[in-house]
Amino acid sequence: MPARILYVDDEDDIREIAQMSLELDPGFEVRSSASGIEALTAAAAWQPNLILLDVMMPDMDGPETLKRLGEAPATASIPVVFITARTQTHEVERYLAMGAVGVIAKPFDPMALASEVRKLLSAV
Numbered sequence: 001m002p003a004r005i006l007y008v009d010d011e012d013d014i015r016e017i018a019q020m021s022l023e024l025d026p027g028f029e030v031r032s033s034a035s036g037i038e039a040l041t042a043a044a045a046w047q048p049n050l051i052l053l054d055v056m057m058p059d060m061d062g063p064e065t066l067k068r069l070g071e072a073p074a075t076a077s078i079p080v081v082f083i084t085a086r087t088q089t090h091e092v093e094r095y096l097a098m099g100a101v102g103v104i105a106k107p108f109d110p111m112a113l114a115s116e117v118r119k120l121l122s123a124v
């Protein structure tokens with residue numbers, strides 16, 4: 001059974017590139033959401049194995065989305081990886097302290113994204 005990956009990003013083109021690069025791996029089934037609010041609903045309904053979550057989004061940012069996912073029994077156990085350009089050591093440590101299981105730097109390499117995600121999945 002393929003691993004279900006939910007990719008959350010407010011930028012359409014980045015979301016499309018991420019989805020296409022992840023779908024190159026036959027072991028992944030990928031869906032995407034354009035906002036944190038959309039992601040909360042999608043995650044509860046679809047129960048992904050991993051959520052890739054943009055940090056900087058309007059309305060509800062990644063950290064707030066992570067907090068809300070953690071507060072809902074249906075989504076509290078789903079591992080979350082932040083995708084962000086803010087990858088200085090103290091920022092990464094802060095994301096991990098919030099409960100993220102990993103951080104992928106933006107801009108990501110579309111050819112390497114699936115293998116990065118596979119590594120993170122095997123660690124959770």
